[in-house]
Amino acid sequence: MSNPVSGAKPHPKLQAHFHSMEQxxxxxxxxxxxxxxxxxxxxxxxxxxxxxxxxxxxxxxxEASHELNWQLGGLNTMVLIMSSLTMALAVRAAMLGQKRYQxxxxxxxxxxxxxFLVVKFFEYKAKFEHHLVPxxxxxxxxxxxxxxxxxxxxxxxxxxxxxxxIGIVMMTVILTMAARDSFNAxxxxxxxxxxxxxxxxxxxxxxxxPLLYLLGRHGA
Amino acid sequence: MSHQVPxxxxxxxxxxxxxxxxxxxxxxxxxxxxxxxxxVALGIAITKGSLVILFFMGVxxxxxxxxxxxxxxxxxxxxxxxxxxxxxxxxxxLGVTGR
Numbered sequence: 001m002s003n004p005v006s007g008a009k010p011h012p013k014l015q016a017h018f019h020s021m022e023q024x025x026x027x028x029x030x031x032x033x034x035x036x037x038x039x040x041x042x043x044x045x046x047x048x049x050x051x052x053x054x055x056x057x058x059x060x061x062x063e064a065s066h067e068l069n070w071q072l073g074g075l076n077t078m079v080l081i082m083s084s085l086t087m088a089l090a091v092r093a094a095m096l097g098q099k100r101y102q103x104x105x106x107x108x109x110x111x112x113x114x115x116f117l118v119v120k121f122f123e124y125k126a127k128f129e130h131h132l133v134p135x136x137x138x139x140x141x142x143x144x145x146x147x148x149x150x151x152x153x154x155x156x157x158x159x160x161x162x163x164x165x166i167g168i169v170m171m172t173v174i175l176t177m178a179a180r181d182s183f184n185a186x187x188x189x190x191x192x193x194x195x196x197x198x199x200x201x202x203x204x205x206x207x208x209x210p211l212l213y214l215l216g217r218h219g220a
Numbered sequence: 221m222s223h224q225v226p227x228x229x230x231x232x233x234x235x236x237x238x239x240x241x242x243x244x245x246x247x248x249x250x251x252x253x254x255x256x257x258x259x260v261a262l263g264i265a266i267t268k269g270s271l272v273i274l275f276f277m278g279v280x281x282x283x284x285x286x287x288x289x290x291x292x293x294x295x296x297x298x299x300x301x302x303x304x305x306x307x308x309x310x311x312x313x314l315g316v317t318g319r
Contacts, residue, residue: 026282040294040297047301048301051304070249088275200277202272202276203273206272215257217250
């Protein structure tokens with residue numbers, strides 16, 4: 001805990017119900033983590049479904065996993081890890097009040113997020129062409145286990161992609177705020193909290209990649 | 221939350237470790253380890269996730285309360301998986317019709 005200089009004028013961004021800027025940042029970080037725990041449980045339900053059905057249809061899952069392009073999945077893993085690095089560096093630049101580095105790193109983060117979505121678009125496109133998307137053109141000859149795999153694949157990666165889009169919108173707002181000098185070494189809470197969200201979405205992908213793309217590679 | 225700013229070297233080091241683990245998980249997936257393939261892949265994913273949480277998200281510098289909340293989230297997840305699978309994996313044992 002920092003000790004605010006007594007008698008000094010409080011920071012303009014300090015809300016009345018907080019004792020210090022440090023306490024305010026701690027409270028925001030805690031609040032974001034509580035939200036992220038609900039996100040863990042949200043994705044957790046789908047991972048639970050994955051566990052149950054994979055246990056029920058082990059062979060169909062390996063078969064279905066072969067339909068996924070692990071090279072593109074691996075590329076996207078690297079893209080997201082890179083974006084997490086630029087995000088962490090953007091938060092660091094905000095802590096130091098380095099506006100230029102902050103803007104560069106936030107822009108890179110947004111661009112890498114867009115690269116992820118473009119790769120994902122081409123992956124989805126191939127699945128539509130191969131009739132592997134649940135819906136009217138779903139391949140009816142697929143065995144039940146494979147159908148469930150693709151349903152879960154699109155649910156998990158789709159919800160993850162939605163999180164990416166929300167993250168990119170959020171980062172655009174943060175970038176605008178940074179460009180308008182909203183942050184400095186005393187006040188960078190929005191960057192920090194938005195960064196936590198971005199890293200969380202990265203972690204979800206770190207688990208999705210081996211569980212969806214790599215699960216049947218040794219049998220290929 | 222301490223005011224000390226982590227070094228760029230630390231971030232780049234974590235980034236390099238994450239890339240190495242990604243390459244490892246792809247490589248290991250190509251080997252036939254029998255039943256061990258999935259546990260190994262999950263072990264690597266958990267290691268990568270922990271690196272992101274501890275260093276990129278800076279949880280190691282957070283207050284004990286935030287640490288507790290972060291850990292508790294994954295504990296609840298563990299409860300979901302263990303009690304859930306406790307049900308599904310043992311359903312066949314008694315030979316009850318209709319599972």
